Amino acid sequence: MTSQRPTPTLQDVASRAGVSTATVSRAINFPDQVASTTRSKVNAAIAALGYSPNFGARAMAARRTNTIGAIIPTMENAIFARGLQAFQEELRSNGFTMLVASTAYQPTTEEEQIRSLVARGADALLLIGYHRDPAIYDFLDAQGVPVLLTWAFDPEAARPSVGFNNSAAMQAMAQKVIEMGHRRLALISAETAQNDRASGRRDGIKRAMTVASLNSDALCFVETKYGIDEGAAAFDEVMAQEPRPTAVFCGNDVLAVGALRRARERGIAVPGEVSIIGFDDIELAQVVYPALTTVHVPHREMGRKAGQALVKLLRDGVALEPIEVQTRPVFRGTLGPV
Amino acid sequence: MTSQRPTPTLQDVASRAGVSTATVSRAINFPDQVASTTRSKVNAAIAALGYSPNFGARAMAARRTNTIGAIIPTMENAIFARGLQAFQEELRSNGFTMLVASTAYQPTTEEEQIRSLVARGADALLLIGYHRDPAIYDFLDAQGVPVLLTWAFDPEAARPSVGFNNSAAMQAMAQKVIEMGHRRLALISAETAQNDRASGRRDGIKRAMTVASLNSDALCFVETKYGIDEGAAAFDEVMAQEPRPTAVFCGNDVLAVGALRRARERGIAVPGEVSIIGFDDIELAQVVYPALTTVHVPHREMGRKAGQALVKLLRDGVALEPIEVQTRPVFRGTLGPV
Numbered sequence: 001m002t003s004q005r006p007t008p009t010l011q012d013v014a015s016r017a018g019v020s021t022a023t024v025s026r027a028i029n030f031p032d033q034v035a036s037t038t039r040s041k042v043n044a045a046i047a048a049l050g051y052s053p054n055f056g057a058r059a060m061a062a063r064r065t066n067t068i069g070a071i072i073p074t075m076e077n078a079i080f081a082r083g084l085q086a087f088q089e090e091l092r093s094n095g096f097t098m099l100v101a102s103t104a105y106q107p108t109t110e111e112e113q114i115r116s117l118v119a120r121g122a123d124a125l126l127l128i129g130y131h132r133d134p135a136i137y138d139f140l141d142a143q144g145v146p147v148l149l150t151w152a153f154d155p156e157a158a159r160p161s162v163g164f165n166n167s168a169a170m171q172a173m174a175q176k177v178i179e180m181g182h183r184r185l186a187l188i189s190a191e192t193a194q195n196d197r198a199s200g201r202r203d204g205i206k207r208a209m210t211v212a213s214l215n216s217d218a219l220c221f222v223e224t225k226y227g228i229d230e231g232a233a234a235f236d237e238v239m240a241q242e243p244r245p246t247a248v249f250c251g252n253d254v255l256a257v258g259a260l261r262r263a264r265e266r267g268i269a270v271p272g273e274v275s276i277i278g279f280d281d282i283e284l285a286q287v288v289y290p291a292l293t294t295v296h297v298p299h300r301e302m303g304r305k306a307g308q309a310l311v312k313l314l315r316d317g318v319a320l321e322p323i324e325v326q327t328r329p330v331f332r333g334t335l336g337p338v
Numbered sequence: 339m340t341s342q343r344p345t346p347t348l349q350d351v352a353s354r355a356g357v358s359t360a361t362v363s364r365a366i367n368f369p370d371q372v373a374s375t376t377r378s379k380v381n382a383a384i385a386a387l388g389y390s391p392n393f394g395a396r397a398m399a400a401r402r403t404n405t406i407g408a409i410i411p412t413m414e415n416a417i418f419a420r421g422l423q424a425f426q427e428e429l430r431s432n433g434f435t436m437l438v439a440s441t442a443y444q445p446t447t448e449e450e451q452i453r454s455l456v457a458r459g460a461d462a463l464l465l466i467g468y469h470r471d472p473a474i475y476d477f478l479d480a481q482g483v484p485v486l487l488t489w490a491f492d493p494e495a496a497r498p499s500v501g502f503n504n505s506a507a508m509q510a511m512a513q514k515v516i517e518m519g520h521r522r523l524a525l526i527s528a529e530t531a532q533n534d535r536a537s538g539r540r541d542g543i544k545r546a547m548t549v550a551s552l553n554s555d556a557l558c559f560v561e562t563k564y565g566i567d568e569g570a571a572a573f574d575e576v577m578a579q580e581p582r583p584t585a586v587f588c589g590n591d592v593l594a595v596g597a598l599r600r601a602r603e604r605g606i607a608v609p610g611e612v613s614i615i616g617f618d619d620i621e622l623a624q625v626v627y628p629a630l631t632t633v634h635v636p637h638r639e640m641g642r643k644a645g646q647a648l649v650k651l652l653r654d655g656v657a658l659e660p661i662e663v664q665t666r667p668v669f670r671g672t673l674g675p676v
Contacts, residue, residue: 067454075438076423077621078416085414088440092447097454099437100413102426109430116405116435120458228621257625264627283415283566287595289602289627 017045067097068310069117070126073105073195077226077254078282080128083150083303087126090307094315096123105226107194111136118143124310126150130157131196146313146320150306152197153324160320162306166197169295169327170204170249171211173277176329177247178212181338182275185209186220186238186245188231188255198251201279205249220245224255231258232265239268246274246338253278253285256292260334271336281330290333298325354383405435406648407455408464411443411533415564415592416620418466421488421641425464428645432653434461443564445532449474456481462648464488468495469534484651484658488644490535491662498658500644504535507633507665508542508587509549511615514667515585516550519676520613523547524558524576524583526569526593536589539617543587558583562593569596570603577606584612584676591616591623594630598672609674619668628671636663 014021019038027034027042034042068091072080088098099122101113110127114136117125124146137159140147149161177185185205192199206216222237224230231250235258238248250256256278263270270276270290278285278294285292302325312318352359357376365372365380372380406429410418426436437460439451448465452474455463462484475497478485487499515523523543530537544554560575562568569588573596576586588594594616601608608614608628616623616632623630640663650656 065458067458069437074423075413075419076416078414078419081413081416081419085412085440085442089442097439097451099407099439099455099458101435101437102423104423104427113435117437120403120405120437228625261625284622284625287566287599287622287626 012049013042013045016049017041064314065121065123066095067099067120067122068124068126068314069113069120069122070098070100071110071113071117072100072102072128074226075100075102077228078284079226079252079254079280080151082282083297083299083306086300086303087307088303090304091311094307094311096311096314105191105195107132114140118145123314124148126306126310128152129196130154130159130161131194146310148306148310148320150302152200153322155322155324157322160309160322162302162309162323162325164297164302164325164327166200167204167207169297170201170279171208172204172327173279173295173329174205174208174249175211176331177249177275177277177335178208178214180275180335182247183214183338184218184220184243184245185214185247185249186222186241187249187251188234188238188259189221189223189251190226190255191223201249201251226252226254228254228258228261231255232262233258235259235262239266239274244274247277247335248274249277249279251279253280253282253292253294256294256334257284257288260288260290260292270334275336276334278334285332293332293335294330296328296330298327301325350387351380351383354387355379402652403459403461404433405437405458405460406462406464406652407451407458407460408436408438409448409451409455410438410440410466412564413438413440415566416622417564417590417592417618418489420620421635421637421644424638424641425645426641428642429649432645432649434649434652443529443533445470452478456483461652462486464644464648466490467534468492468497468499469532484648486644486648486658488640490538491660493660493662495660498647498660500640500647500661500663502635502640502663502665504538505542505545507635508539508617509546510542510665511617511633511667512543512546512587513549514669515587515613515615515673516546516552518613518673520585521552521676522556522558522581522583523552523585523587524579525560525587525589526572526576526597527559527561527589528564528593529561539587539589564590564592566592566596566599569593570600571596573597573600577604577612582612585615585673586612587615587617589617591618591620591630591632594632594672595622595626598626598628598630608672613673615673623670631670631673632668634666634668636665639663 010021014024024042027039091098103109126148128151149159150163153163153165190198209216220238220241222234224234256276259276278292281294281296285294305323348359352362362380365377429436441447464486466489487497488501491499491501491503528536547554558576558579560572562572594614597614616630619632619634623632643661
């Protein structure tokens with residue numbers, strides 16, 4: 001852990017470049033304000049010395065680190081991967097770096113990571129969903145760190161988000177399923193208590209049932225953790241109901257793929273005996289057989305627009321505005337008539 | 339971007355807790371050296387004020403941020419997800435935070451991210467594979483930032499890694515495939531130029547061919563980017579060979595799943611007409627049908643051991659040592675006799 005050579009300082013860079021330390025600082029933090037020949041000399045000195053701008057001093061001087069933190073519930077299963085990749089591409093093409101932390105769906109972990117990223121000088125944060133302790137928002141406001149929410153969209157919410165209406169998205173799918181004659185419905189869901197996306201999807205199915213004059217309390221509802229094996233186990237649970245459901249909604253594609261695998265293992269025909277419906281349209285949905293009927297979320301568009309919004313805020317001072325992206329049901333092999 | 343309340347300072351915390359600023363600093367950076375009642379008072383003041391330790395000053399004082407950076411080639415497709423999740427769990431249970439950056443397989447992006455994480459005070463870095471510009475290693479040495487490599491293992495290499503021997507892993511699988519009578523072999527690979535894992539896997543197949551007295555130059559070799567669609571397109575390319583290969587190795591499961599999907603689309607029986615073999619054993623491998631024959635990588639074990647090694651280094655000063663984890667071929671539905 002000890003340096004093998006002394007760490008080069010701002011003064012070393014200035015001496016080597018033949019300029020003042022103030023000029024080096026300006027070349028690093030406000031390159032536009034420095035003549036290009038000067039900038040070249042400074043950059044050459046930085047490269048030769050292996051100088052790393054002292055982050056703390058730099059953040060204090062410029063109040064800008066060009067780093068944006070993203071905190072997601074999980075890195076497994078690629079649920080957030082595609083949207084985040086597009087978010088990062090947008091940031092990167094505008095000179096920002098993205099650092100990611102993941103919470104394992106634990107609110108206390110998210111809180112630690114928010115504090116850690118703020119302490120490390122993140123210019124802004126991207127967080128998933130609205131639901132969290134108001135004290136966290138107070139903390140971010142006090143620190144002057146802007147936060148953009150995503151993966152959810154509620155026009156009534158105080159905080160701006162770039163996302164989609166989870167409830168309306170699932171309701172549109174449930175309406176189609178009900179129109180195909182399904183009456184006995186089940187939902188394998190992520191835990192809804194701390195997850196406004198999961199509870200929104202559940203509410204969407206219930207609303208579609210109510211609109212179709214079905215008793216929404218009759219929805220067979222099982223909560224589990226996200227995972228393929230968890231989806232398989234929950235499928236056994238919902239299929240143990242008498243009478244069996246004819247359509248099993250899943251809170252996301254990962255659970256649906258687990259349900260589909262279990263149906264194959266048990267010799268239950270999909271969609272002949274039971275239809276299975278996912279949510280997200282991640283790559284998994286198209287490689288299983290039959291391919292999964294699911295709600296398509298425009299992950300790349302959402303990530304790109306979130307990146308654009310934060311770049312405009314940080315670079316041009318354009319305030320964050322709510323942006324809704326559109327989901328749509330995609331019908332593949334796992335949904336059939338009753 | 340302006341604070342709505344003034345940001346609380348170290349002095350504010352000290353005043354509120356009724357202690358000196360030096361005591362606050364010690365409570366933050368060396369909690370063991372502070373009486374527990376004092377620590378409680380300081381922590382209560384920090385929480386009440388929403389104080390965020392100034393990272394720069396803290397790093398300079400303590401030379402420790404309890405943050406470890408991990409830089410991976412991609413967040414898509416969950417290739418690195420499971421190992422990273424285990425790595426993070428290990429770190430977190432020891433009080434470290436993990437921040438992740440992804441490079442889209444671009445060496446220049448990796449270099450930027452290394453500099454960025456070092457500038458943000460990362461205590462150590464986890465990097466994938468050995469192959470990178472020696473100047474980067476020189477930079478990290480000069481900065482005194484330890485680096486642990488993973489996803490590869492070469493007992494001859496100067497840098498310690500926690501990983502597996504990509505070449506030997508693929509050779510063991512190729513030997514089994516050749517023993518089943520396959521002679522016309524193809525490989526759909528990631529680009530090997532900047533990727534020592536990909537080139538190692540290719541070399542493993544060639545070595546198995548040589549050992550079996552086959553001409554290793556006859557390996558039908560196609561490079562592509564990682565992706566399901568890319569795997570599908572590359573499958574068309576290798577199947578256009580005359581005579582057709584009877585076994586198609588893929589550099590990872592993502593490519594293999596794309597090849598398998600394309601075979602189904604074209605009505606080519608797997609494994610009846612062609613066997614398809616993956617690498618990694620990510621979740622994707624078990625949800626496709628037929629389930630994928632692949633090389634199992636103990637991702638969770640690897641991530642956990644990498645985390646343990648870095649914790650021991652940073653907490654106890656125990657030097658990093660090379661650690662090899664064992665892969666094994668897993669035989670599922672996509673491999674059959676010729």
